Amino acid sequence: xxxxxxxxxxxxxxxxxxxxxxxxxxxxxxxxxxxxxxxxxxxxx
Amino acid sequence: xxxxxxxxxxxxxxxxxxxxxxxxxxxxxxxxxxxxxxxxxxxxxxxxxxxxxxxxxxxxxxxxxxxxxxxxxxxxxxxxxxxxxxxxxxxxxxxxxxxxxxxxxxxxxxxxxxxxxxxxxxxxxxxxxxxxxxxxxxxxxxxxxxxxxxxxxxxxxxxxxxxxxxxxxxxxxxxxxxxxxxxxxxxxxxxxxxxxxxxxxxxxxxxxxxxxxxxxxxxxxxxxxxxxxxxxxxxxxxxxxxxxxxxxxxxxxxxxxxxxxxxxxxxxxxxxxxxxxxxxxxxxxxxxxxxxxxxxxxxxxxxxxxxxxxxxxxxxxxxxxxxxxxxxxxxxxxxxxxxxxxxxxxxxxxxxxxxxxxxxxxxxxxxxxxxxxxxxxxxxxxxxxxxxxxxxxxxxxxxxxxxxxxxxxxxxxxxxxxxxxxxxxxxxxxxxxxxxxxxxxxxxxxxxxxxxxxx
Numbered sequence: 001x002x003x004x005x006x007x008x009x010x011x012x013x014x015x016x017x018x019x020x021x022x023x024x025x026x027x028x029x030x031x032x033x034x035x036x037x038x039x040x041x042x043x044x045x
Numbered sequence: 046x047x048x049x050x051x052x053x054x055x056x057x058x059x060x061x062x063x064x065x066x067x068x069x070x071x072x073x074x075x076x077x078x079x080x081x082x083x084x085x086x087x088x089x090x091x092x093x094x095x096x097x098x099x100x101x102x103x104x105x106x107x108x109x110x111x112x113x114x115x116x117x118x119x120x121x122x123x124x125x126x127x128x129x130x131x132x133x134x135x136x137x138x139x140x141x142x143x144x145x146x147x148x149x150x151x152x153x154x155x156x157x158x159x160x161x162x163x164x165x166x167x168x169x170x171x172x173x174x175x176x177x178x179x180x181x182x183x184x185x186x187x188x189x190x191x192x193x194x195x196x197x198x199x200x201x202x203x204x205x206x207x208x209x210x211x212x213x214x215x216x217x218x219x220x221x222x223x224x225x226x227x228x229x230x231x232x233x234x235x236x237x238x239x240x241x242x243x244x245x246x247x248x249x250x251x252x253x254x255x256x257x258x259x260x261x262x263x264x265x266x267x268x269x270x271x272x273x274x275x276x277x278x279x280x281x282x283x284x285x286x287x288x289x290x291x292x293x294x295x296x297x298x299x300x301x302x303x304x305x306x307x308x309x310x311x312x313x314x315x316x317x318x319x320x321x322x323x324x325x326x327x328x329x330x331x332x333x334x335x336x337x338x339x340x341x342x343x344x345x346x347x348x349x350x351x352x353x354x355x356x357x358x359x360x361x362x363x364x365x366x367x368x369x370x371x372x373x374x375x376x377x378x379x380x381x382x383x384x385x386x387x388x389x390x391x392x393x394x395x396x397x398x399x400x401x402x403x404x405x406x407x408x409x410x411x412x413x414x415x416x417x418x419x420x421x422x423x424x425x426x427x428x429x430x431x432x433x434x435x436x437x438x439x440x441x442x443x444x445x446x447x448x449x450x451x452x453x454x455x456x457x458x459x460x461x462x463x464x465x466x467x468x469x470x471x472x473x474x475x476x477x478x479x480x481x482x483x484x485x486x487x488x489x490x491x492x493x494x495x496x497x498x499x500x
């Protein structure tokens with residue numbers, strides 16, 4: 001494309017289909033204990 | 046829903062519901078202000094006429110086609126169809142616990158949210174018996190979850206180090222029987238660290254959070270002993286020793302910034318210069334704290350986040366990469382959409398336990414009587430309150446529902462919402478604004494890295 005460059009896989013919808021297993025870390029435990037960035041967590045499936 | 050913004054010379058468009066991130070030219074950026082689904086076969090003439098003062102009509106039509114192609118690929122203006130998943134995880138197992146092993150602390154940090162360690166309820170250490178019950182509670186309430194997380198927190202957990210060791214040993218002794226894996230973490234102020242404790246932490250703890258505020262003068266203004274003496278020189282060598290022996294295991298040096306050091310990027314870099322490469326620095330928010338950020342501080346703080354992001358990118362180019370926790374973002378392999386609906390999971394799959402065995406939704410709720418969920422020694426656990434927290438997801442929070450950042454912050458901090466807004470479902474505006482700025486910076490950094498690696 002000339003005007004638009006997509007930089008990632010944009011796979012959030014895919015992730016929902018196989019998601020929700022709960023193996024991943026609770027976000028607040030990681031390094032903050034106050035803020036809520038969740039998108040940096042790893043999928044551990 | 047899309048979110049578009051300009052930062053660091055880039056025009057960035059986030060497609061909220063697919064997670065797609067696009068870099069666009071000026072024409073696309075302007076055209077997106079004028080078009081939205083449903084799309085027509087060709088760009089409407091009115092839009093072409095409107096933009097033709099600045100752009101060639103053929104370019105406008107071509108750009109429109111690209112937008113429509115991405116829309117058809119479901120990575121631009123994609124539908125939000127996740128609400129059906131919000132009903133999942135309501136009867137979720139409990140898999141994570143914040144164990145307040147010591148409601149006591151040697152420091153008198155001026156911004157402390159825990160009333161200098163005792164949460165306003167008296168100084169107390171957890172007994173091994175209660176610690177054991179906490180492990181049993183987690184084992185018995187964790188259903189089929191294989192990974193269990195337990196964070197030793199306080200107050201200062203090393204003031205009760207013998208019980209920390211006993212609890213770890215007890216938990217390890219029961220892992221096989223339950224087919225579970227405990228991941229321990231600890232958050233410490235560092236004062237009591239010695240070789241024995243450092244060895245233990247580096248052996249047993251999958252992550253350790255080391256509290257320090259950055260520059261010595263900043264740290265020593267806020268993180269003080271009861272006699273007013275700053276703790277920087279007492280803790281820094283211990284942290285350096287711990288990190289040197291850490292190997293590949295995770296750690297963070299974690300600081301707090303306030304309205305007294307709005308130039309906090311200097312604290313981040315001071316921590317890096319002191320030898321740390323995993324850094325987390327967060328603001329004090331809240332209406333009742335004299336050090337909390339207020340609306341008027343935000344432009345300065347936003348500029349500081351931008352400056353930090355740019356300096357981090359420059360450092361990377363020079364091979365001096367380090368990690369700032371709040372700019373970490375995985376745009377491809379991050380958590381699934383279902384996880385993103387309710388963030389930390391407090392009160393549902395994550396709870397905090399006090400030295401008396403009381404259960405609270407998380408450490409930030411400890412001491413708020415109306416949020417006591419039960420007691421592990423007494424075997425009580427309020428399922429109605431648990432269900433209420435489970436239902437506190439991005440679709441039940443009016444501000445989040447319409448927010449572009451909802452799948453990145455996942456509804457914000459329920460405790461902040463309650464403490465400053467009076468309701469776990471009402472977003473705390475300043476926290477939201479800060480989170481959105483951090484996300485914009487983090488996405489921009491990803492875009493720069495990807496653009497550079499493609500060159």
